[in-house]
Amino acid sequence: MALYIKKGRVIDPANDVDRISDLKIENGQIVGHALALAEEATKDDVVIDAEGKLVIPGLIDLHCHLREPGGEAKETIATGTRAAARGGFTAVAAMANTTPVCDSQSGVEFLLKRSKETGLVRVYPIGAITKGLQGQELAEMADMASCGAIAFSDDGKTVARSDIMRRALQYSQMCERLIICHCEDDDLVHEGVMNEGYWSTLLGLKGIPTVAEDIIVARDIMLAEATGASIHIAHVSTAGAVEIIKQARARGVDVTGEVCPHHLALTDAAVEGFNSATKVNPPLRTEKDRQALKKGLRDGTLTILATDHAPHTTEEKAREYAYTPFGISGLETAWPIYWRELIEDKVLTVNEMVAALTVHPAARCNLPGGTLAVGAPADITIIDPQREETVTLDGWASQGKNTPFLGWKLRSWPIYTLVGGRIVMKNREIVDEL
């Protein structure tokens, strides 16, 4: 049996393809592209009509929190990967801040095994940089790399000690893996819960200054430069960080940066009303920062889009603003939010936006996928750019209902997700034959 995707606008930035074409999929692989190829389909084959739709490589998220093991009340690999499928993602990289922390070979092996058993999309483990995310002793980086960790990060926490970070960068080169930096100076964050500025003053909430991020971005870049290592800055949120990354890239430092949907769509003004779904790390910043992120994407300083999907329980998110945990459940609304902020606002072309969600993240971590080339695994997303939907929790797959976008009317939604040729989401609903 073959599967055909008929008459879609096929966009494959990795191969400079943007044309109306049919795709043929067999045995989990893309086996052909051509106009009218679907005419050869027999009645045993499946044909998806994609006229007026975008047919793109499956989205790849380099930053998400699946919470398993230890945080199953917030999310599991099963529910998190279903949220991914609903959002058009065919692969997600899972951060190490679970309980226990993913800081050893057994942690990586657990994640891979569990994902195989219960995951609906591909899951790539990210190993911790330091044991227990404690920032004192390096984790077993080489062991983790050898059994499948694609990168290293203490995300959720900054590696505070510069000597440890320097050593980690040296080891990362031997392991040929990227270090992903969560950049916040803990002493400057202190007990802050939102961006420091006009709104934190008005609302009487403790602020987190932008320099808390800038200072560690600068430090990590200097350490990467000194060691010759490659780094990736997670959830860039400040104008200062964009500028520092831009200068470093101009000098030839191997640094990339990612942007999250909420930092593009919202500012700290959204905290008015104390909606706990607006509490996130790093915090929502000012309009100036938001515009700087867009400019950084436009001029190529920032090349990757990631969700930082950080689900929490409804009970935790019902706490008072100061006490509720940081995090936004982002997988299911990422694409239409990016579309609104980057396409409708004319920041990127559709091809550029697709690249930032496919070929760029894949290339950065040497992952398979991110392309629609013949012979590639059939990880494919189909987008209906005309579809309008209001964000509700109907059909929401993530256990984390903590979204600040409830009630937003958004255009352009994923309508099919295929992983290895298998349809896992169809017409906005999960197809689950596990």
Ligand SMILES: NC(=O)N[C@@H](CC(=O)O)C(=O)O
């Ligand atoms: N982004 C967040 O607000 N929270 C993340 C941690 C992180 O990515 O820093 C989490 O694990 O909850």
Ligand SMILES: [Zn+2]
């Ligand atoms: Zn983080």
